[in-house]
Amino acid sequence: MNSMIAGTRSRREALNETQVWHVYARRKYEEPLHxxxxxxxxxxxxxxxxxxxxxxxxxxxxxxxxxxxxxxxxIES
Amino acid sequence: MAGxxxxxxxxxxxxxxxxxxxxxxxxxxxxWCNGAPALEAAVAAAAMAQDExxxxxxxxxxxxDFTQAESVPSQVExxxxxxxxxxxxLDHDFQGWSDFVATNFLLDTALTTFFAAAQNSSYEPLxxxxxxxxxxxxxxxxxxxxxxxxxxxxxxxxRSTLAASLFRLWDETLCWFGPEDDPNMxxxxxxxxxxxxxxxxxxxxLQKIMPTLSSLEIDVPVSFNADTKCWELRQSLPxxxxxSVTRRKSVG
Numbered sequence: 001m002n003s004m005i006a007g008t009r010s011r012r013e014a015l016n017e018t019q020v021w022h023v024y025a026r027r028k029y030e031e032p033l034h035x036x037x038x039x040x041x042x043x044x045x046x047x048x049x050x051x052x053x054x055x056x057x058x059x060x061x062x063x064x065x066x067x068x069x070x071x072x073x074x075i076e077s
Numbered sequence: 078m079a080g081x082x083x084x085x086x087x088x089x090x091x092x093x094x095x096x097x098x099x100x101x102x103x104x105x106x107x108x109w110c111n112g113a114p115a116l117e118a119a120v121a122a123a124a125m126a127q128d129e130x131x132x133x134x135x136x137x138x139x140x141x142d143f144t145q146a147e148s149v150p151s152q153v154e155x156x157x158x159x160x161x162x163x164x165x166x167l168d169h170d171f172q173g174w175s176d177f178v179a180t181n182f183l184l185d186t187a188l189t190t191f192f193a194a195a196q197n198s199s200y201e202p203l204x205x206x207x208x209x210x211x212x213x214x215x216x217x218x219x220x221x222x223x224x225x226x227x228x229x230x231x232x233x234x235x236r237s238t239l240a241a242s243l244f245r246l247w248d249e250t251l252c253w254f255g256p257e258d259d260p261n262m263x264x265x266x267x268x269x270x271x272x273x274x275x276x277x278x279x280x281x282x283l284q285k286i287m288p289t290l291s292s293l294e295i296d297v298p299v300s301f302n303a304d305t306k307c308w309e310l311r312q313s314l315p316x317x318x319x320x321s322v323t324r325r326k327s328v329g
Binding site: 041049054 | 114125219226
């Protein structure tokens with residue numbers, strides 16, 4: 001199991017996949033966007049594809065992705 | 078029911094090949110649902126496999142409406158069909174993730190070019206399906222473009238493996254549209270079923286894929302003609318080993 005995890009990590013590193021994107025979506029226009037998960041991708045277009053394919057459990061009316069490194073902490077937990 | 082059947086051998090032949098390619102792509106993609114380089118890519122592969130098999134499942138039933146299917150009804154059912162008019166590249170399992178990426182980038186984009194040319198088709202069932210497929214394929218194209226860029230920019234053996242996958246699929250994909258005098262594609266063009274000849278389909282296809290390949294300096298035998306603002310093949314295609322009935326390379 002450890003070797004499998006290490007193998008996955010090395011492939012990720014080889015392809016330089018390090019950027020995390022937070023995925024927000026809403027099902028109705030009267031609802032606010034809320035965080036439904038995240039995806040990892042260094043390419044914004046791939047991040048969009050991944051967000052759509054992973055979080056396809058509902059017919060969302062809106063979905064956006066936000067790069068984690070653009071988030072500014074106001075109150076640290 | 079016989080009176081309602083369509084007698085169009087050219088359309089039957091091309092639809093058979095499109096359906097077989099979609100079916101084979103879906104099956105090959107399915108093997109990579111748990112083998113992609115990352116979890117996200119694996120989930121996307123599963124979704125794309127579903128899409129491709131779904132496209133095949135909407136195309137095979139069309140074949141039942143043709144008189145050409147009457148003599149061998151088992152050949153219009155994907156479960157009983159023994160003829161396989163998909164490209165030779167899909168005869169075997171993908172050797173690696175780069176084969177998945179190359180298939181998506183080259184072959185699936187070629188099929189989408191065909192569907193794009195059928196969005197105003199005089200054959201209504203194909204017109205309807207083409208519009209939906211072209212819409213769904215936008216996501217596949219984003220996936221293809223993103224992965225070609227990532228593998229190419231990784232350099233070293235990752236890049237060379239991608240280049241090898243693209244090279245293996247290159248000629249056969251370009252041949253799939255047929256030579257300019259291909260009787261089936263020309264028939265479809267004359268009847269308004271598609272809005273382009275084989276050469277025009279190939280020209281449109283190269284305009285779609287070449288900006289990415291060129292920007293990544295992946296060497297393919299294509300040049301940009303500054304006068305016509307078009308990408309043009311530098312080499313002739315291997316028509317001597319391409320079969321116009323099966324729309325694939327001869328094996329052997």
